[in-house]
Amino acid sequence: MNAPLPNSPAARDVAYHVHPQTNLRKLRDEGPLIVTRGEGCRIFDETGKDYIEAAAGLWCASLGFTASERLARAAYDQMKQLGYYHTFRQASHPLVIDLAEKLLSIAPKTMSKAIFQCSGSEANDTAIKLIWYYHHAKGNPAKMKIIGRKGGYHGNTIAAVSVSGRPDMHAGFGLPLPMMRHTEFPHYYRLHEDGESEEQFAIAYRREANIDSGAVRGQKGKLSGDAVFQACQLAIETYNRPRVLSGCIGDAQGLSRFSGVAA
């Protein structure tokens, strides 16, 4: 990319807009990618060039980059009827009730309540707050440690980025928060030694992962969302921890906008 032309949308973007997770010097020198249109899984930039957007934006555009007539109509009708309301201090509204009920009907059976946030980062911060709240209520306010994976990404907010194992995202901010710990990630493809089988790798990681007095023992080395979920369940059952699972199942299964709390 070349430096943006004066007064172009790209030059105005550089002049007026700070992008998260962006090298601002590179942005200034090369300009932004300005996306003007979507069509299913494709996006188009301002020159009309199209791209297959295989990451679904930030892993969240599962319905594509344009709304169907039905979705657009539902959004339009709702905006006309009630464009905004919150759920603080006992306020509610019909759609949030419907959505909570629907989510619980398809979520793992251990969950009995939903709490909504505006982003995955906030969902993870909220899960962490619920865990801390539980331990404060039980008289264990010092129980603050949260274990994340090296290389893991859980979002951009202070707690979520702290539990993420990304030194590049911590540098310059005085993060991670001191109660966050990081352990290895069981990624056979990236981390196995020459000649090491998946089974040998899994056994080695099982040893490595006997963290927190064996809380998640026996489950490392498997990569599926189910395995991570089982490991979290085991930890919860072993230690009778609060059943706050959004960080676990949300991140393992790509549902990070949903936090669940079981009774």
Ligand SMILES: Cc1ncc(COP(=O)(O)O)c(C=O)c1O
């Ligand atoms: C696994 C995971 N957790 C959390 C997040 C943060 O979500 P958000 O960008 O909605 O704050 C992301 C976003 O990319 C993610 O991929």
